[in-house]
Amino acid sequence: MHNKYTRNLLKEFDLTPYDEHKVKATPRKVRPKELDKFIADRVDKLRELYEKHTPNTVFEMIMPAGETDGRKAIRIERVVGEDISPFDLPDFRQQMPKIEDYIEEE
Numbered sequence: 001m002h003n004k005y006t007r008n009l010l011k012e013f014d015l016t017p018y019d020e021h022k023v024k025a026t027p028r029k030v031r032p033k034e035l036d037k038f039i040a041d042r043v044d045k046l047r048e049l050y051e052k053h054t055p056n057t058v059f060e061m062i063m064p065a066g067e068t069d070g071r072k073a074i075r076i077e078r079v080v081g082e083d084i085s086p087f088d089l090p091d092f093r094q095q096m097p098k099i100e101d102y103i104e105e106e
Contacts, residue, residue, distance in 0.1 A: 038102040045096055049086035056080040 058080050061073040086092060 034102040034104060035099075038097060038099055041097045041102075046086060049089070049095065053084055053086055053089075055083040 056079070058078050060076050060078060061070075062076050063070070063073050067073075089095070
């Protein structure tokens with residue numbers, strides 16, 4: 001009868017082929033190559049829209065009540081002008097790339 005020590009010792013001298021010890025990998029879902037191009041173009045377009053619609057900001061230093069030491073001032077960012085997200089644009093969907101343009105029919 002073997003105990004855990006002798007089983008571990010016998011495992012060192014196992015002559016089973018290496019291929020039988022390999023762990024079978026689960027198949028991955030492969031993304032279509034057209035989707036990668038679509039996502040990259042979408043990211044580029046969003047980057048362009050964010051650069052175009054970035055609001056102007058001004059930083060102000062506000063002193064807390066009763067403080068006289070300027071090192072305790074709090075830095076606050078204020079938006080000057082209109083703060084609009086590219087997702088709030090009325091023609092957002094028309095500006096973004098469409099997935100139908102990237103799918104190739106066979």
